[in-house]
Amino acid sequence: MPVQAAGKARPLSERVYESICNDIIKGVIAPGAPLIQEQLAEEYSVSRTPVREALNRLVHEGLATLTPGAGYAATTLTRSEVEEVYEVRKALEIMAIKQFEANYSSLELARLEFLIAEGSACKDAEELFKATRAFHLALAAPASNSFLLKTLQVVWDNPVQRLISHSYQVDEDKLERVAEAHSKIVAAAREGDADALIPLLDTCHEKDQ
Structure with missing residues (x-):
């Protein structure tokens, strides 16, 4: 065309x-x-x-x-290549969350809750990718290291991230799994418990796929 x-x-x-x-x-x-x-x-x-x-x-x-x-x-993405992308992204998120010890404001928590609801209403892989991207960037946003946040955004904006998202079927079960994983993270964020939140990122990355 x-x-x-x-x-x-x-x-x-x-x-x-x-x-x-x-x-x-x-x-x-x-x-x-x-x-x-x-x-x-x-x-x-x-x-x-x-x-x-x-x-x-x-x-x-x-x-x-x-x-x-x-x-x-x-490109034909292999499973190991997909895992490498998640490994880098997760490491950056953990660095950001540790920097402010998961101490979220009420406004930041409300933003995360809104993004969970927005993700649950997605109709296709592109919408879900955008909602998931927004959620994870908001999760790291309170960090004060601007270079770290810009690097995380660059990782998310690499088109391979979209390719990974589009390689999985989006249906009601998928949306429920993503919403559940994100909700557990927000629950830990409300407690300001970085030690509880960080391990949830592993499960979250699996559900985001």
């Missing part, structure tokens, strides 16, 4: 990148599928140059691979 004309002021390679990125994340381009520059250029009605630039960015971000002699392909 042609790249949409919206946002014409942005570089064409940026718009091509977003189109290919979304197609990989949503499964329009299957895991492991070859990403052939000529075919993509024809499909998106652009030249090969912005396609090549977009593919190189996707390789850098982990959504595509480049094999000498074989070319580009959409």
Whole structure:
């Protein structure tokens, strides 16, 4: 499909990148599928140059691979790669929570409760990803280390996070599991008990998948 004309002021390679990125994340381009520059250029009605630039960015971000002699392909995430992403994200969250000893204000707790309700009303994987992202960033938000918080946000904004979320089916059972895990975290947060809250992150990451 042609790249949409919206946002014409942005570089064409940026718009091509977003189109290919979304197609990989949503499964329009299957895991492991070859990403052939000529075919993509024809499909998106652009030249090969912005396609090549977009593919190189996707390789850098982990959504595509480049094999000498074989070319580009959409990433096929392994279980160990998924676990590596969660391991880094969890470590950053723990660092943030320990910094303020899980001492949340009433307003911060209300924000977390609101995000749980918002997540429970999600209709698809993209909505659930956004709600889950917002919950976990709010969980770490009281930390005073701005660099830590920015790094955590960068991890969440890596498109591989969206790819992981879209690889799991979203149904009522899924939404209930996520809400339950998040509710247990907020209960520990209300007690200001970092020692009780932090172990819950392991279960939470499992439910978020």
